[in-house]
């Protein structure tokens with residue numbers, strides 16, 4: 001299941017990831033979901049134990065019998081504040097998260113006193129973050145909490161109704177945070193709040209439902225099809241953190257990917273234009289057509305290798321050399337954040353033919369590479385640790401060696 005943001009599933013380098021609002025706009029419009037036009041406005045009083053400020057304003061969808069309300073906590077993360085637009089049951093669960101119950105989880109978050117970057121305005125792409133000192137793979141670039149978390153079901157079907165509640169999520173924030181939100185970019189005209197969510201919010205599953213998260217500082221990161229940074233969203237602390245996925249030199253722009261990178265140039269350009277309104281002229285998109293074709297072929301090859309290596313059926317044709325090819329293609333294509341995944345595939349593929357020495361080598365490398373995204377690849381790390389502990393009892397041991 002997809003949870004949080006990204007490949008595993010909150011780790012961004014390749015799979016469709018920061019699906020921003022417009023991505024769903026398209027999906028929602030074509031899905032013919034019932035409109036929220038038979039709504040009623042009402043308010044509910046929070047129970048005395050909830051952290052929400054004031055009365056929650058709610059809207060009910062009579063078709064689904066679902067209510068969505070605006071909940072704000074102005075004290076969240078040391079007075080930065082946070083607003084939710086979601087169902088009462090999700091809001092109740094939210095209050096039990098570490099974000100609301102554990103002291104200290106936001107201690108070094110939303111702190112930008114001496115960051116390793118500065119904001120620079122680049123004609124044609126707006127603001128972006130540029131490194132002011134050398135960053136090594138794994139170094140923290142920034143960590144922030146969302147100002148808004150919006151249930152996609154809540155306002156999506158009918159914008160006019162949704163706007164009103166989105167505006168409320170904004171209006172209830174502390175003054176300083178309102179300004180921070182307004183300082184984010186909007187790439188098309190329209191309702192100022194809606195458009196800022198549209199341009200900047202990350203989509204991810206939250207408490208089992210799709211939500212959008214607006215992290216105003218992370219929002220400053222521009223897109224590159226070969227980014228030098230990856231990010232992770234912790235759905236318990238609600239902290240979003242971005243780490244360098246390779247060495248970044250002073251003066252270099254710090255970039256993330258907005259899309260699934262395992263797509264051809266034309267596919268990438270189409271989706272970036274459609275959703276974020278810009279022509280991608282990143283280093284990869286600007287290559288001459290012969291180089292670009294080679295890259296597209298590599299991407300296709302990576303996709304095929306993924307499919308083969310993830311196939312544990314009796315029909316699988318996966319071999320360790322496929323995993324070695326995958327690793328070298330990641331390197332060739334400079335998909336740095338995926339190296340850990342490549343080593344994991346290799347560890348499993350070697351163990352599957354009983355080559356313990358190579359399985360252990362790659363498991364160690366996978367864990368080491370996973371440190372960069374320690375939180376995001378938790379399951380993978382656990383899996384690799386288990387393999388290291390005793391390769392012979394790991395489920396993958398000789399799982400492919402008896403096949404003809």
Ligand SMILES: C[S@@+](CC[C@H](N)C(=O)[O-])C[C@H]1O[C@@H](n2cnc3c(N)ncnc32)[C@H](O)[C@@H]1O
Pocket residue numbers: 124125126127128184185187199200219220221222223224276277278279280281282
């Ligand atoms: C999340 S914002 C990124 C920060 C934004 N540049 C700003 O000024 O705050 C996304 C918007 O930035 C611009 N953008 C991001 N990456 C870009 C790129 N590689 N080339 C051109 N524009 C880009 C587009 O206008 C896009 O809609």
